[in-house]
Amino acid sequence: MVGRGAMSNSIAELKESPFILATGTNTTETHPVIALKVKKAVSNGSKLVVIDPRRIELANFSHRYMQIKIGTDIALYNAMSNVIINEELYDKEYVAERTGGFEELKHFIREYTPQYAEQITGIPSEDIIATAREYAAADSASIIYTVGITEHSCGVHNVQSLTNLALLTGNFGVTGGGVNPLRGQNNVQGAGDAGCLPNNLPGYQRVGDDAARANWEKEWGVTLDPNPGVTKVTAIDDMILGRMRALYIMGENSLASDANAGKTRKALEALEILVVQDIFLTQTAELADVVLPAAGFGEVDGTFANSERRVQRVRKAVNPPGVAKPDWQIISELGERFGYKKKFNHPAEIWDELARNTPILAGISYDRLDFQGIQWPCPTSDHPGTAVLHTDNFESEKGYLMPIPHVGIAEPTDEEYPLILTTGRRRATYHTGTQTGRSAGIELLVPHEWVEINPEDADELKLDDGEVVSVISRRGRVQSPIMITEKSPPGVIFMSFHFPNETPTNVLTTDLHDPITETPEFKACAVKIEKIAQHHKNQSDKNGTQNTNQSLKMAG
Template sequence: MTNTIKEVQNSECMFIIGSNTTENHPVIGAMMKQAKDKGAKLIVADPRRIELSNYADVYMQIEPGTNIALLNGMMNVIVEKKLYDKKYIDDRTENFEELVELVKEYTPERVAKICGINEEDIIKAATIYAKANSAGIYYAMGITQHSTGTHGVMSISNLALMCGNVGKEFGGVNPLRGQNNVQGACDMGGLPADLPGYQKVFKEEVVEKFEKAWGSTLSTKVGLTIPEILDGCEDDSIRFLYIMGENPMVSDPDINHVKKALTNVDFLVVQDIFLTETAQLADVILPASSFAEKDGTFTNTERRVQRVRKAIEPIGQSKPDWQIIMEIMNTLGYKKKYLNSSSIMEEIASVTPQYGGISYKRLEADPMGLQWPCLDENHPGTPILHKEAIARGRGLFMPCEYVKSAELPDKEYPFIFTTGRILYHYHTRSMTGRVEGLNILAPSSYVEINEITARKMDIKDGDLVKLSSRRGEIETTAKVTDIIDEEVLFMPFHYAEGAANYLTNTSLDAISKIPELKVAAVKMEKAKKIEEAL
């Protein structure tokens, strides 16, 4: 997030797109409702009529995969009405003219047809957003998990820059991270081209810096993304795989492909706190400690680094992740020893500029933590990014054409299939699936079906249905509803039984290599009962 979570409560205008915030980020979602009660304007764009749509000044039920068209359409309105912030654009940005040329083609009339919404709503949403003194955009994987996900994020940035909302309180571009330390994992080099602090592995000066700090020779080769790794496992170019705190046998697209990949490698190691569906395929399982059994830090969605403190000793033979990794690297010949997680944070601060002023001493003194960039021990942290100036010098407009999803419905597979999360479960249920109360509330897999579609197919609420895509098939329970459009099906991806990701598409974004989990083509039929099958 370029801005802070607490700003949400006093927002003037919020634009929610590709995020079911009240279910996936309920604390932030509650703040959005509080802001609305105080008079904030709310714009919501989502294929499902999520809870926040009930509070929205404008709700646009767009077809899955049409985010970029909608954003370009809103910018078309803003340009035509001259509602953009000319001074901000002149002083702080570049390439605006090229963007103007592109969005000329995205008239509200054209975009309404692409997205399946009313053109009046596009005009109203654009006007509300542009006329606000400050407006924040909040998005999640409904934007990123597409074959054009990177361009979706660029389009959000274009809209925010156009109206001068980057570097401004109550504004900004605010991705809501899907898990509690996704931001921290990225910060620490959990990306194929990055060392800690987003320092590129292919830059000579960066490699020299880390080789000196670590006393070791480093590769300058950019690594692979998870989809590329799994492809490599299946085609024999990768023979060993180490999976840590991840459950791709439920969370990744095309589970049949995932299983083939994981069972094809010569040696699979899984490090986790439970025997997940993925761990069951492992040659060696390394038992890790849970958050309550170790010291450390999490970096949350607003870049805030906060302490995690051990409440109990590790159970059984489990160990903290850092200790497991250290013992492995020591066994392999790299003799670096850490006494505790605090000493690891000291090393992080020494090589990662954004974390340069963060230490356990400071985190102990301030229970709220510190937001990076925090450059030295006297730096207070940075609540709002790009406040004095855009980090790269000038904000760059990146015009992006709308491109259709990689797989669209046809005669054989007539439905658009999309996935998401629900309030009661977390990711692949490795933890929440062991909580009796949550399983009473949300016990099993289901698919949401529009009531008109269900009536046409003689499907009733609670019926067993069979869903098939070009990659696999599952059986699940029908949930008839009016919150999605006809010809659109929605499933939560949490469940291993009747897993949505048997159906999802592995087509990748050409830039980020993220798979298109949010749009696939499927067919649906009533499942035969056991006695009928016999």
Template sequence: MTNSIEETLNTDLIFIIGSNTTETHPVISTFMKRAIKRGAKLIVADPRRIELSQLADVYLQIKPGTNVALLNGMMNVILEEELYDKEFIEKNTENFEAFREVIKGYTPEVAAQICNVDKEDIIKAARLYARAPKAGIYYTMGVTQHSTGTSGVMSISNLSLLCGNVGKESAGVNPLRGQNNVQGSTDMGAVPTDYPGYQKVFKPEVKEKFEKAWNAKLSGTVGLTVAEMMKEAEKGNLKFMYIMGENPMVSDPDISHVDKALRSLDFLVVQDLFLTETAEYADVVLPASSFAEKDGTFTNTERRVQRVRQGIKPVGNSKPDWQILSDIMKRLGHEKEYSHPSEIMEEIRSVTPQYGGITYERIEEEGLQWPCPDLSHPGTKYLHKDRIMRGKGLFMPIDYRESVETPDEEYPFILTTGRLRYHYHTRTLTGRVEGLNKLQPHSFMEINEATASRLGIADGEKVRVISRRGEIVVTARITDAVDENVLFIPFHFADTRVNYLTHTMDLDEYSKIPELKVTAVKLERIGS
């Protein structure tokens, strides 16, 4: 998030696109609801009629995969009606003219056609957004999990720049991170392109810095992403994998392919709390301790580094992940030993500029938000305050591109996937909580009542969902939450693994994210 969660309370307009906030970030949704009660306007764009759409001033039930067209359509209106922030653009941005050229093609009529919404709603949303003094955009994987995910994010950035909502309190571009420390994992360089602090592995001066800091010879070649690792494993090029606290056999797209990949490995190490679906494939399973059994830090979606504190001793003979890694590193020749995670944080801050001022002592009472470059820095509530960090805000001319797998005669429905309030990721944890299973015991498929009626599917009936990669059987839930050609299935459940259906074709060019939000499927009644 460029801005902070509590700033949501004072915003004038909330634009939610591709986030079912009440289910995936329930506490952030409470801030939103309070802002709305106070008078903030709300725009919701989502293929599902989510809870917050009921409170919206404009609800846009867009076709999955059309975020860019919608955003371009809104920006077309804002440009046409001259509702944009000319002074801000002049002072703080570049590439405006090239961007403007592209947007010209996206009249509300064109956008409405692509998104399958009413053009008046696009116009209304555009005016609301542009006229709000402080407008914040909130999004999650409904924007990013597309073959054009990066384009979606850049279009959001364009819209925000266009109305001068960058570097302003209670405004900004606010991705809500799904997992507890997905922000921190990326900050720490658990990605194939970056060392900690987004320092690029392919830059010689960066490599040199880390070679010196770590006293090691490093590779300047960008590594493989999750999806690429699976592909290389299947081809036999990747021989060894070490999977810590992840469950790709449920969470990753095209599971049949993951299954082949993991089987093809020479050696697999899985480190987890439970014997997960993925751990079954391992040659060695290491028992890790839970968050309640260790010290450390997580970085939340507003960049706040907060303490994790040990409440109990490690269960059984398990060990905290940092201890296990430290033990293995020692055996691989690592000279430094850590007796407590605070010592690791000391090393982190010595090589990560954004974390330079973060110590356990300083975050004892309350977490600090990065960038926090030195010990006297109070942390950063919202980004780009005095000036845009890269110098000028860059407008990106972005064209809409169709999803990779669009419906056709054989596979006529768009399947989209997502999360539910009562479960977390692959249910390794929440699946073991009796009350949560009581509230949400099984998976289901949302299907429009007209579609269900046309196919003769009753509420609660089991149906077969088939894609080009696999099939699953799931219980139909008849609803008006989805459009007639759209289906929704949550991805949490191992006994109804929707990722047997999803694909890994044409990953997003920049982020390598799979298009989990759009899969073409067909339905079959069981026994028919």
């Protein structure tokens, strides 16, 4: 729609933004530093609307909290577009000059009235109308979101429906506005910038772009495949089917972090060789044929790029332990053993290679980064970097308004699995616990996993706070204590995936995924809860039935 997979604006702008729409982001727990900017904005008089299925901490700072039903984001944002268009609150000049598809969208969203959206989302129509009016009326308005928007089977369409709002109101290319995904780990943005995507070369140059590919072929002295690679979801299927026989995993604990983790284990066990490069011996590394010990962030020189596209220096503080080496050095030495003769001696040499072949990074050098971080695009050495994208144009000349239909979650509840499990993170712990799980201090704060459940559901299931239960999906089961809390709405339970040894949450989640990005729907799967005693009784009844049937068969 607008052509950039990054924050359109800068983090510092948030504290000055007159209106912030925070959706699908538990900002205070997952991005606490950015949350400080949001809180500062509120203290300065800015309006904050928080949209989330769970009553997260950030809702306490908002002037309006809208508790949305899981998987109904598109209906909500279509309804807001409906209000903005029907009440002629959109920026007519901006829409005419800088967007395409307005008439198609106007016709499409007629059915998405606030009253219709209320039936789908559970959000009162008056709140939808008020939020649309406030968003459109603000001098600038910022949208911030995280994986609560993208980790759905319609994640791309969720983002597109949000982007429609910014295009309609002229909120691209202005300070304090934009659509801003907050990245989940410190160098997710940098990894994408460097080409760690199956369809891109570095700098988001498409692998099918002959000119871009020719530059890299000249740089590397090789011929590159013009066809995109595969995503992890496809790779998992290929491993199970025997089409992929070897795998190299860097810095990821796939057995704990993948959706439908039982399927991932089956895939990894089917490989002829598995190589894992990591800083600790994770659950995934324990399954590997070869483990390559890597250095941690404080043991290397290099660069990170953060959520706002800012490239920053990382400076080595201590030496790596034992035989551990920086990731770049491990890859470089492997390349030599595979016959690739180009050798690097320092990350600065790698950066230079990246910058001279990547237009958006061309003006960034190690010398400049010694002074301060720089935001791409930065095309020349005298360019200051770009704080706000799309001030003059979009990647495709115009930003296109997209008619996006609402679709439900991929695995809805039913009589057997009446609850929705949604997953996420908690402030004190991080991801799969590879790093924070080794901290005694953090263990005091969060000693184990727990299932957050609404009091109504706990009463119906006759559960006591702290009781250990079985959580069961179509793919697996785990056990965990429960926490009875109003934070979770009725019908929804919440778990993190920080304790994969004790509570491997992702054996429950579904690998049904977005057809465009193939991102699994971590945020919604159908589950049921059983009391531990009930589970044992069910097993006894099952065994008894089996024994009875066997006796009858023998008697027959």
